[in-house]
Amino acid sequence: MSDVATVSNAPRVSRVGSAARRLLASQETGLVVVVALLTVALVALAGSHLDRRTGLEINNFWNANTIVQTLTDASFFAIMAIGATMVIISGGIDLSVGSIYALSGVTMALVLRDAGTMGDAATALTGIVVCVGVGLLCGVLNGVLVVGLRVHPFIVTLGTMWVLRGIAFVVSRAESILVPGALTEVTKASLGFRGGLYPVPMLTMIALTILGAIYLTRTVMGRHIFAFGGNLEASRFAGLALGRIQIGVYALSGLTAGIAAFLGASFYGSASSGDAQGYELYVIASAVVGGASLIGGKGSAVGAMLGALLIVLIRQSIRTLHFDQNYEWIVIGCAIIIAVVIDQWSSRVTAQRLTRAAEATRAAA
Amino acid sequence: MSVRRHGWGRATMAALCAAALACSGGEKAPAADSGAKSAAGGKADSSIVIAMIAKESANPVFLAARTGAEAAAKELSQKYGIDVKVEWLTPPQQDGEVQAQRIRQAVNDGVDAILISCSDAGKVTGAINDAVDRGVTVMTFDSDAPQSKRFAFYGVDDEKTGQEAMADLAKVLGGKGNVAVLAGNQNAPNLQRRVQGVKNEAAKSPGIKIVGVFNHIETPQDASAEVVRVDNAYPSITGWVFIGGWPLWTQSLLTDPNFGRLKVVSVDALPPQLAYVEKGVVPVLLAQSVYDWGHVGVQTIVEKLHDNKTPANPIIPMELVRVTKDNLGDWARQLKAWGFTDVDPKYLALPAAKK
Numbered sequence: 001m002s003d004v005a006t007v008s009n010a011p012r013v014s015r016v017g018s019a020a021r022r023l024l025a026s027q028e029t030g031l032v033v034v035v036a037l038l039t040v041a042l043v044a045l046a047g048s049h050l051d052r053r054t055g056l057e058i059n060n061f062w063n064a065n066t067i068v069q070t071l072t073d074a075s076f077f078a079i080m081a082i083g084a085t086m087v088i089i090s091g092g093i094d095l096s097v098g099s100i101y102a103l104s105g106v107t108m109a110l111v112l113r114d115a116g117t118m119g120d121a122a123t124a125l126t127g128i129v130v131c132v133g134v135g136l137l138c139g140v141l142n143g144v145l146v147v148g149l150r151v152h153p154f155i156v157t158l159g160t161m162w163v164l165r166g167i168a169f170v171v172s173r174a175e176s177i178l179v180p181g182a183l184t185e186v187t188k189a190s191l192g193f194r195g196g197l198y199p200v201p202m203l204t205m206i207a208l209t210i211l212g213a214i215y216l217t218r219t220v221m222g223r224h225i226f227a228f229g230g231n232l233e234a235s236r237f238a239g240l241a242l243g244r245i246q247i248g249v250y251a252l253s254g255l256t257a258g259i260a261a262f263l264g265a266s267f268y269g270s271a272s273s274g275d276a277q278g279y280e281l282y283v284i285a286s287a288v289v290g291g292a293s294l295i296g297g298k299g300s301a302v303g304a305m306l307g308a309l310l311i312v313l314i315r316q317s318i319r320t321l322h323f324d325q326n327y328e329w330i331v332i333g334c335a336i337i338i339a340v341v342i343d344q345w346s347s348r349v350t351a352q353r354l355t356r357a358a359e360a361t362r363a364a365a
Numbered sequence: 366m367s368v369r370r371h372g373w374g375r376a377t378m379a380a381l382c383a384a385a386l387a388c389s390g391g392e393k394a395p396a397a398d399s400g401a402k403s404a405a406g407g408k409a410d411s412s413i414v415i416a417m418i419a420k421e422s423a424n425p426v427f428l429a430a431r432t433g434a435e436a437a438a439k440e441l442s443q444k445y446g447i448d449v450k451v452e453w454l455t456p457p458q459q460d461g462e463v464q465a466q467r468i469r470q471a472v473n474d475g476v477d478a479i480l481i482s483c484s485d486a487g488k489v490t491g492a493i494n495d496a497v498d499r500g501v502t503v504m505t506f507d508s509d510a511p512q513s514k515r516f517a518f519y520g521v522d523d524e525k526t527g528q529e530a531m532a533d534l535a536k537v538l539g540g541k542g543n544v545a546v547l548a549g550n551q552n553a554p555n556l557q558r559r560v561q562g563v564k565n566e567a568a569k570s571p572g573i574k575i576v577g578v579f580n581h582i583e584t585p586q587d588a589s590a591e592v593v594r595v596d597n598a599y600p601s602i603t604g605w606v607f608i609g610g611w612p613l614w615t616q617s618l619l620t621d622p623n624f625g626r627l628k629v630v631s632v633d634a635l636p637p638q639l640a641y642v643e644k645g646v647v648p649v650l651l652a653q654s655v656y657d658w659g660h661v662g663v664q665t666i667v668e669k670l671h672d673n674k675t676p677a678n679p680i681i682p683m684e685l686v687r688v689t690k691d692n693l694g695d696w697a698r699q700l701k702a703w704g705f706t707d708v709d710p711k712y713l714a715l716p717a718a719k720k
Binding site: 320 | 422453454457460461465466470472473474475485488490491495498499500501551552580
């Protein structure tokens with residue numbers, strides 16, 4: 001999924017076999033297997049209870065409500081992680097996604113409050129446009145500052161993290177602002193599912209993951225992002241528009257934060273300047289666990305989604321298995337560090353093996 | 366091959382290490398807190414599981430509420446011959462969205478009731494309504510979600526609390542002075558109402574001027590630091606209203622000379638705060654019976670579920686207790702009876718207040 005399929009004249013069976021081998025060898029397949037194993041373990045250990053609605057005994061984890069709830073909880077991080085992954089692939093970082101989320105949500109809530117009563121469709125459309133638009137603008141701001149000031153993105157987005165949340169605080173006067181019911185009806189639409197199941201956030205997550213994957217692997221701009229992050233000098237000599245690429249990835253990061261903010265504010269019913277505090281850490285963790293490399297050139301939208309899902313599953317497992325929830329941060333933090341350390345060790349071992357193989361080949365020659 | 370190793374290695378180790386750490390470092394919660402009913406264990410109505418979701422898990426007022434809830438669970442289990450369990454699902458820090466997630470998780474786990482203090486009523490109202498629609502009884506305490514389908518709320522009248530605090534301070538200041546208000550989390554609806562009460566009461570005294578309302582993260586450290594910052598920035602301040610007792614949960618302000626010259630009235634009266642009353646630094650504490658948040662909450666829920674008894678008025682008022690030097694001993698003994706283990710023995714030895 002991370003590599004572009006190359007067209008060949010090989011027989012159809014070989015092409016299918018080759019694609020299957022690439023699929024099995026891909027990073028995302030590994031993540032899918034781990035998520036599946038964790039799910040199986042949770043189902044086995046979760047215990048059961050009597051479902052109030054049906055009177056039947058149901059598994060504490062493997063039931064429609066818990067599955068949809070887990071996917072919903074993951075969706076906000078995953079959507080932001082898709083944008084953040086693009087930034088990380090380019091070799092940058094965006095610490096301001098949580099603040100963009102807060103500012104986008106608060107701005108939307110204020111605009112809708114001041115706009116007064118509108119039709120449901122107009123309310124929803126206005127909400128989406130404002131929320132996503134603010135997110136996009138904030139992302140463009142980040143990109144312009146990074147390119148224009150030539151300051152490391154860590155510093156720029158650290159600053160905008162404060163500034164944007166501060167703006168949200170001031171404009172909202174620290175209030176928690178309710179959003180119109182029409183928005184909640186959009187994000188809590190049942191779409192034919194039975195009552196109590198709200199599939200819109202998770203379906204949005206899946207749709208954006210597919211779009212993100214297509215963008216990164218099937219478009220010229222997507223390939224340029226990989227090139228920029230993989231080898232900046234080569235990209236420069238190749239004549240790529242480096243400034244435009246950088247602004248573009250931060251714009252996309254802001255865009256996905258705005259989309260997540262719309263879903264979050266609508267789903268939970270209000271927006272405040274305190275929303276999404278600390279989300280940037282979950283988002284970056286999702287991207288990294290999903291395979292993005294902090295030195296650039298590597299990552300995927302599907303990996304970002306699976307990384308978010310894995311982190312939320314770990315969180316859910318602490319809850320479902322009734323472990324002391326105070327250990328949640330410790331567990332997640334350790335899991336992330338260990339996963340990345342193992343991956344780096346694995347990269348070094350592979351590089352050493354390749355070096356030895358090359359030397360052996362030269363010696364033989 | 367390297368991609369496969371990366372893909373499997375990174376994610377596998379993440380999940381396995383998480384599982385290993387959770388098993389080794391995260392003990393199963395103790396029996397009093399253990400959650401979802403096991404259908405194999407007995408009939409559904411032989412146990413009642415109540416999920417308790419306060420605002421933040423390290424805040425001593427909510428830990429006191431938890432103690433009260435667990436004590437009530439034990440008493441009622443014996444009284445009714447059923448198994449009443451309290452499951453502590455409070456997030457580590459204040460976050461309305463996380464509370465909404467915990468509500469949904471609790472409902473999915475099959476709890477019978479939820480007892481919640483809302484960090485952000487706007488965020489949790491939808492989740493509370495969904496829970497009620499799915500047959501889960503919900504009661505609020507301390508900070509209400511009045512637009513929700515909760516069946517009862519137990520707590521102080523927050524606006525009246527703010528008014529009482531300001532009235533006491535105005536009396537101590539002789540009716541004139543520059544007053545600062547320490548207000549905690551700006552999004553908490555109960556604290557917002559207390560601030561409004563302070564302002565309404567201050568407006569009645571022409572000599573009292575509110576210099577500002579100051580918000581902060583609700584930890585003792587952050588609250589104390591905010592008090593010191595504001596005192597330095599506004600040397601004209603002569604008095605403080607603390608609408609929550611956060612900075613007095615440490616001793617750091619006790620010996621601060623700047624703080625000592627001010628007059629302070631605070632809500633809450635936990636054991637660390639008693640020294641401030643003893644030394645005269647804070648002449649009045651307006652105590653909430655935080656233990657009763659949990660005790661009365663669980664009792665009310667169990668009476669509803671077991672006896673189908675609903676309170677006549679959904680708002681169950683809690684009266685504040687004024688703690689001064691006169692009744693410091695009585696209050697210290699009450700805290701001890703509620704299970705607080707950090708009450709200084711010297712306060713327990715103080716004589717009872719004269720009637």
